[in-house]
Amino acid sequence: MYSLFVDTHFLNLVVVLYKDGIIVDKIELTNIRNQSEYLVPNIKKILDNHQITTHDLNEIIVVNGPGSFTGVRIGVTVCKGIAYLNQIKIKTISSLQVLASNVDNSDFQVSIPENNGLFVGIFKNSFINPEYIYIKKEDVDTYVTKNNIINVDTIDYQQVFEKAKELPYLNPHLVNPLYIKNIEVNNDKKTVTN
Numbered sequence: 018m019y020s021l022f023v024d025t026h027f028l029n030l031v032v033v034l035y036k037d038g039i040i041v042d043k044i045e046l047t048n049i050r051n052q053s054e055y056l057v058p059n060i061k062k063i064l065d066n067h068q069i070t071t072h073d074l075n076e077i078i079v080v081n082g083p084g085s086f087t088g089v090r091i092g093v094t095v096c097k098g099i100a101y102l103n104q105i106k107i108k109t110i111s112s113l114q115v116l117a118s119n120v121d122n123s124d125f126q127v128s129i130p131e132n133n134g135l136f137v138g139i140f141k142n143s144f145i146n147p148e149y150i151y152i153k154k155e156d157v158d159t160y161v162t163k164n165n166i167i168n169v170d171t172i173d174y175q176q177v178f179e180k181a182k183e184l185p186y187l188n189p190h191l192v193n194p195l196y197i198k199n200i201e202v203n204n205d206k207k208t209v210t211n
Contacts, residue, residue, distance in 0.1 A: 023079045024092065025056060026084025026085060028050065077108075078109075082196060083136045108181065113137070114138065118179070119171075119172060134153045135160070135161075
């Protein structure tokens, strides 16, 4: 059984191939701005390295954000297309869940900084349904001081695969990006109603 993991949420591009749940190959490109030029050729390269095609894939796991609007959209669109055309199971994992998969605690927060603030994933005894919030730049220092945010420096993609087993498969038509504005809107709504 082959599984493909794809992450294009910021300036890095990560493609991992698993066979029977074990990493057999990984391509990681750093500091690239045009994921659209690199994603499909690198998916093809990793499959060619193992003499398989998309028809041999049993599942796809794609990072759906938060992150770069364009990067997330490219990764999700390519993976949706491959899954739909080849009738492959697909599931999404957020960039914050990827970070959280490397943490052993049951009640914690992880974050991803971006130019205008901080994306935060709040994990309370559930990997599957974290709460996502966006902290504006002017509020970051105060928020970080008051909350237990764990810094994750390196990603163990084997652990990501293990944690992704908990996530449900989706109809490819229902695979959508987790955009920045959605998090900001939800955060603003919570502020108004509280």
